[in-house]
Amino acid sequence: MKAFRMLGGLALASALLAAPLACSAATLTVTHWGDGMYGAPFAVAMEKGYFKEGGIDVTGFITSEGGGTTVRNAMASEIPYGEVALPAAIAAIKQGMQITIVHGGVQSLADQLWVQNPDNTITSMAQMKGKTMGYSSPKSVTDLVSTVAIERAGLAGQVNRKPVGSSGSMMIALQQKTVDVAYITEPSYSAHKDLLKIAFRSVDIVPKETQTVGIVRTDYLKAHPETIKAIIDARRKGVAYLIAHQDEAAQILAKAYKMDLAVTKSAIQTCLQNDPHYWSTGGFDRASMDEVAKGLVLIKAADPGPFDWDKVIDDTLLPASERAK
Incomplete structure (x- = not known):
């Protein structure tokens, strides 16, 4: 009987570990949500239920006109995560904010x-x-x-x-x-x-230049890696679905952004025609990130010298295929 109870306890523990996160309502931060193409994968992921599959009930998105405001909004949220402009992330890191870059976002200027x-x-x-x-x-x-x-x-x-x-x-x-x-x-x-x-x-x-990345407050990442992994996975599925089903994705984006379908359909086509890999599925293009760092020096928005990505990137929540990119 004792052995039976022990086995039963182990089975229950295994089931709990395998189960998805308990659904909790949350808003996520996405730069220029509602008027930029960065949010398209999130709109698709929300509509197709990919966030709920990962145990997160995303109820909406917080946005701003970009830059440091978006970073501050993200860090003050219940889930301190956001897809933000890479220059804003670099600036925040240089100012001493304890944030970690966890996935690639939009990795070209195709829009x-x-x-x-x-x-x-x-x-x-x-x-x-x-x-x-x-x-x-x-x-x-x-x-x-x-x-x-x-x-x-x-x-x-x-x-x-x-x-x-x-x-x-x-x-x-x-x-x-x-x-x-x-x-x-x-x-x-x-x-x-x-x-x-x-x-x-x-x-x-500039053929390749990363525009956005996913960031998270470092202490939250350490305490809740499963939550951030669920967000990354949902977004990746959103990108894949968007590319495979562009007409339906345009309908989803038109609904989310309150725009004419003809506009969102044309916008998606423009982005993917100019660069089929406009939306990253999570991996980083470090060469295109270096272009941003060099450009910031050119416009006197950053000090000269290479940026040490290894100190601020954590790609362990990405699939192995994405970490290899």
Whole structure:
């Protein structure tokens, strides 16, 4: 009888270890949720029930205009996790915040285009001599890309640059012709493409550059690795489903973002046509992360010298195939 009770206890313990996490309601932080393509895998994962499969009842998403605000939102949440801009993560780490990077996010600029009014005829950076580029704000990704573009085209000091703010104010700057070319990202481009003409694409300037990564507060990661693993797994499934079922994913994103289906369908197509690996399934592209670190030095947003990724990355919650990338 004693042996039977012992075996029964072991079986119960094994069952508890194998069982999924108990479902608890939570919100997750995703940069530019609702107006950027970074959130698409999360929208799919939520709709398809992948978070619940892992024991997490995701009830919604916290967002911001990006940068350090998104990092602070993530760290203050019940689950202190977020997919945030890599430059913001680097800045937070340099400021002493105890955070760990646990997965790759969006690993190229396939969603970012440089556009002009329909009557303009610019088709490459080589034609930008004496003209004006509109970027979003100082020390932003578009500040970085426009700086690199000018440098690589051999046009240093020959192209004007002007911060134009959000996509709404960017459209006004183009209409008023205070800039010749300006940045735009998906899905905003797909919503306004009848009014615009593409001059060039960011992937033509910087083929690979990681935009976002998943971060978590280090103490929480140590205490609750199973929760973070469940989030990573759900997002990875969301990416895989999105790529395999683009039409349905567009419907899901249209519902989540409250946008026209034609816009979300076009936006997904743009991202994947410009880079089939736009959304990482979790692995890191360190070469494209190095591009960000170098760019931050170029725009004087970081000190010179290589960034030691090994000190801040923990890839042990990823599948072996993703850790090998």
